[in-house]
Amino acid sequence: MRHSWWAIAAVVLHAAAWAQPSTDDGEWRSAGKDPALTRFSSLAQINTGNVAQLKLALHVPTGNDRGHEAAPIVAGGTMFVVTPFPNIVLAFDLTKTGFPVKWAFDPKPQASVQGVACCDTVNRGGAWADGRFFFNTLDNQTIALDAATGKELWRTKLGELKNGESMTMAPLVARGKVIVGNSGGELGVRGWLTALDAGTGRILWRAYATGPDKDVLIGPRFRPFYTADQGKDLGVSTWPGEAWKIGGGTAWGFVSYDADLDLLYYGTANPGPWNPDQRPGDNKWTAGLFARRPDTGEAIWYYQTSPHDLHDYDGINESVLVDLDWQGAKRKVLLHPDRNGYLYVIDRTTGQVLSATPYVYTTTSSGVDLQTGALKMNPAKQPRTGETTRSICPASPGGKDWQPSAWSPRTRLLYIPHQNLCQDAITYETSYIAGTPFVGVDLKMYPGPGGHRGLLTAWDPVQQRKAWEIREKFPVWSGTLATAGDVVFYGTMEGDFKAVDARDGRLLWQFRAESGIIGQPVTFRGPDGQQYVAVLAGVGGWAGAIVSGNLDARDATAGGGFVNVMKDLPSATKKGGHLYVFSLAGARP
Amino acid sequence: MKRLLACVVAVAAAAVQAAPLRVCADPDNLPYSRADGSGFENRIAQLVADDFGVALEYAWLPDLRGFVRKTMGAGLCDVIIGVPVSFGRTLNTRPYYRSSYVLVLPAGAAPAPASFDDPRLARWRVGVQLIGDDAAASPPGHALAQAGVTANVVGYPVAGDRPAAARMLEALDRGELDAAFAWGPQAGYYARGAARNLRLYEVPPPAALKDQPFRFAIAMGVRRGDQALRARLDDFIARRQADIDRILADYGVPRVGEGVP
Numbered sequence: 001m002r003h004s005w006w007a008i009a010a011v012v013l014h015a016a017a018w019a020q021p022s023t024d025d026g027e028w029r030s031a032g033k034d035p036a037l038t039r040f041s042s043l044a045q046i047n048t049g050n051v052a053q054l055k056l057a058l059h060v061p062t063g064n065d066r067g068h069e070a071a072p073i074v075a076g077g078t079m080f081v082v083t084p085f086p087n088i089v090l091a092f093d094l095t096k097t098g099f100p101v102k103w104a105f106d107p108k109p110q111a112s113v114q115g116v117a118c119c120d121t122v123n124r125g126g127a128w129a130d131g132r133f134f135f136n137t138l139d140n141q142t143i144a145l146d147a148a149t150g151k152e153l154w155r156t157k158l159g160e161l162k163n164g165e166s167m168t169m170a171p172l173v174a175r176g177k178v179i180v181g182n183s184g185g186e187l188g189v190r191g192w193l194t195a196l197d198a199g200t201g202r203i204l205w206r207a208y209a210t211g212p213d214k215d216v217l218i219g220p221r222f223r224p225f226y227t228a229d230q231g232k233d234l235g236v237s238t239w240p241g242e243a244w245k246i247g248g249g250t251a252w253g254f255v256s257y258d259a260d261l262d263l264l265y266y267g268t269a270n271p272g273p274w275n276p277d278q279r280p281g282d283n284k285w286t287a288g289l290f291a292r293r294p295d296t297g298e299a300i301w302y303y304q305t306s307p308h309d310l311h312d313y314d315g316i317n318e319s320v321l322v323d324l325d326w327q328g329a330k331r332k333v334l335l336h337p338d339r340n341g342y343l344y345v346i347d348r349t350t351g352q353v354l355s356a357t358p359y360v361y362t363t364t365s366s367g368v369d370l371q372t373g374a375l376k377m378n379p380a381k382q383p384r385t386g387e388t389t390r391s392i393c394p395a396s397p398g399g400k401d402w403q404p405s406a407w408s409p410r411t412r413l414l415y416i417p418h419q420n421l422c423q424d425a426i427t428y429e430t431s432y433i434a435g436t437p438f439v440g441v442d443l444k445m446y447p448g449p450g451g452h453r454g455l456l457t458a459w460d461p462v463q464q465r466k467a468w469e470i471r472e473k474f475p476v477w478s479g480t481l482a483t484a485g486d487v488v489f490y491g492t493m494e495g496d497f498k499a500v501d502a503r504d505g506r507l508l509w510q511f512r513a514e515s516g517i518i519g520q521p522v523t524f525r526g527p528d529g530q531q532y533v534a535v536l537a538g539v540g541g542w543a544g545a546i547v548s549g550n551l552d553a554r555d556a557t558a559g560g561g562f563v564n565v566m567k568d569l570p571s572a573t574k575k576g577g578h579l580y581v582f583s584l585a586g587a588r589p
Numbered sequence: 590m591k592r593l594l595a596c597v598v599a600v601a602a603a604a605v606q607a608a609p610l611r612v613c614a615d616p617d618n619l620p621y622s623r624a625d626g627s628g629f630e631n632r633i634a635q636l637v638a639d640d641f642g643v644a645l646e647y648a649w650l651p652d653l654r655g656f657v658r659k660t661m662g663a664g665l666c667d668v669i670i671g672v673p674v675s676f677g678r679t680l681n682t683r684p685y686y687r688s689s690y691v692l693v694l695p696a697g698a699a700p701a702p703a704s705f706d707d708p709r710l711a712r713w714r715v716g717v718q719l720i721g722d723d724a725a726a727s728p729p730g731h732a733l734a735q736a737g738v739t740a741n742v743v744g745y746p747v748a749g750d751r752p753a754a755a756r757m758l759e760a761l762d763r764g765e766l767d768a769a770f771a772w773g774p775q776a777g778y779y780a781r782g783a784a785r786n787l788r789l790y791e792v793p794p795p796a797a798l799k800d801q802p803f804r805f806a807i808a809m810g811v812r813r814g815d816q817a818l819r820a821r822l823d824d825f826i827a828r829r830q831a832d833i834d835r836i837l838a839d840y841g842v843p844r845v846g847e848g849v850p
Binding site: 162163164184187188189240242243246273274277278279433550551552 | 658733734807
């Protein structure tokens with residue numbers, strides 16, 4: 001048995017070498033695979049020709065019922081999984097048969113944080129660097145563990161739970177620094193990105209998203225491309241009074257890093273917590289993209305995707321760093337599928353928008369002016385106090401929410417997991433009464449044109465159009481993974497883990513998990529030389545909270561209005577966290 | 590069949606009578622409730638328990654997102670003492686008091702504004718409570734926005750160390766604000782604790798904000814479907830309204846007349 005297995009592995013390895021000569025180490029050390037956030041692996045042992053034979057190699061229930069959005073992290077013969085709150089870290093020994101748990105770490109976060117987190121108690125994974133494993137807890141701590149033993153090396157408290165702050169994002173490690181950001185913009189939190197010394201946990205810098213330039217770390221080297229983003233202390237002057245002090249702009253998405261340009265890239269979340277009428281102005285530096293130096297945190301450029309955001313269009317979605325042949329020239333760009341519905345191609349050296357093309361049905365704006373960078377808003381879709389606004393598309397979760405895209409350098413396509421939702425913003429007669437149970441969320445979401453709520457779109461950024469798409473019943477709330485075997489993996493909220501052909505979207509294989517999938521699939525080469533694919537199932541998150549949080553389907557506005565459009569999810573899947581690992585050989589004897 | 594049903598109802602009623610009154614409450618949300626029992630909703634809950642002749646028990650949780658789901662929804666308690674009468678997530682009793690958002694001003698500062706058109710509102714530093722969800726302020730916050738008053742308004746997010754109303758009225762007491770809009774029960778309670786003499790005024794909401802009233806009626810909420818407990822609480826309110834009124838008066842809760850839905 002063992003002999004035949006090795007024989008298969010050897011043959012497939014040979015095929016892999018032929019398909020893609022590469023130096024991929026086969027590890028998956030951070031949520032985005034690499035600092036460019038490509039989520040592309042050059043492993044090709046599993047490919048379009050054999051993925052149909054993929055078998056379950058490991059299945060472990062996590063014992064946690066909340067939404068599992070994390071990417072398993074693989075380094076040094078170990079796989080690390082961070083669960084949703086209470087953020088237990090599990091380390092699986094990949095060198096041993098059956099991948100037994102090597103150690104588990106309980107950070108013991110404060111239980112009261114669960115009432116603060118807006119959209120389920122998710123965690124998006126950790127990061128490995130130099131023998132350490134870094135992750136964030138929902139109660140605002142960044143923790144470093146000895147990756148070999150699970151022993152705590154340091155922990156640093158970064159935010160205040162009582163003020164509505166929490167942390168859900170996956171850290172990025174660059175130049176010996178752990179880069180993290182906060183969540184909680186809806187509750188009047190002031191957003192920030194922070195760098196910690198990877199060795200000691202000491203805070204090296206903190207860059208706020210609102211306030212005077214010195215707080216935002218804007219100095220003499222700040223060169224935003226568009227005039228709308230130029231000026232002194234815009235983080236104060238584009239707000240009424242002192243509203244910037246509680247103005248939101250949190251940094252809860254993925255962070256990318258270009259070592260050649262020595263720049264970090266990340267997006268800032270929506271402004272808050274005021275209604276838009278009460279915060280006239282562009283509300284800098286919320287709902288936009290920053291490029292910063294990792295050593296000092298100083299801002300180099302910024303571009304605001306949604307000035308004076310009206311619809312909760314956070315700018316936090318990932319920026320995938322790729323080099324493109326653009327109109328005859330080689331350009332270093334970032335690809336950013338924004339919540340506002342546009343796929344931005346931006347020169348990542350300067351912040352110039354090269355193109356911005358809608359990748360979903362959009363009614364709230366009619367395009368982006370490439371001369372000024374301005375989003376051309378549709379005044380008919382601006383919510384006004386005391387009035388109902390219908391057919392707001394995309395809905396508040398945007399054309400795409402947190403769920404990360406993957407880029408294949410072989411197909412030159414960006415694989416975008418996303419949703420197709422619109423909403424009505426309704427003013428209800430019952431309003432908020434301070435100190436009584438929460439009322440007053442006034443959004444009601446429903447499917448966009450076509451009736452399908454989810455999509456996997458393969459996007460060609462050079463042609464500025466989709467190459468193909470797969471329609472799904474529910475929002476595609478999982479991440480995507482692309483490989484040199486020309487296979488793209490993603491999961492559905494019903495619980496189907498799917499492998500499709502990267503070139504045409506043809507379904508090649510699928511596996512029904514015990515719960516809906518909103519996690520980030522990864523792939524790695526085990527110490528045994530086999531290629532594995534791993535993903536967490538466990539429905540939840542903002543989209544799936546109706547299942548993981550037992551929300552009442554009769555409350556159309558529950559879960560920030562998302563429940564109205566997810567009423568049939570409870571009959572399609574059930575809650576519960578599960579780790580699945582697949583390979584061509586399946587479970588070892 | 591009918592008889593059998595009646596029998597089941599009778600047994601259920603007996604079980605409710607024997608069981609303690611289980612109340613869902615915030616452990617730190619004065620003047621409503623506090624873990625030491627010092628809030629007016631604690632006092633009303635005790636009044637109910639005594640009236641029913643049962644013990645009083647609490648399920649404590651901060652009144653943030655998911656409060657109803659994680660307390661009553663999880664089966665930990667059976668009644669929430671204060672909910673808006675039109676609140677959709679619970680089955681609600683008849684209202685037992687009606688109050689209003691009020692403007693709090695230092696006594697003698699000036700005659701109170703008669704409407705949101707008063708130009709002083711734009712000049713004053715005005716505090717309002719922020720509900721802390723997207724596109725949502727308290728009703729006076731919406732009214733100020735409608736009136737174009739944005740420059741000097743100061744928001745107090747509901748998330749924070751202590752109730753937003755407490756922080757806001759303390760700022761007013763220290764002179765850091767010129768005025769504050771707060772929900773009546775909180776305004777009345779925290780104004781009493783201030784060093785300065787703070788007065789409460791009703792300012793009618795702008796006509797354009799017809800869906801954002803300032804006055805609300807407050808009821809008790811039970812699990813949807815728990816008709817039996819609601820009927821008993823309705824009966825309690827009818828019989829003991831005078832006692833409830835005395836408790837509310839003890840806490841300085843400003844009440845407005847009938848006619849509030």
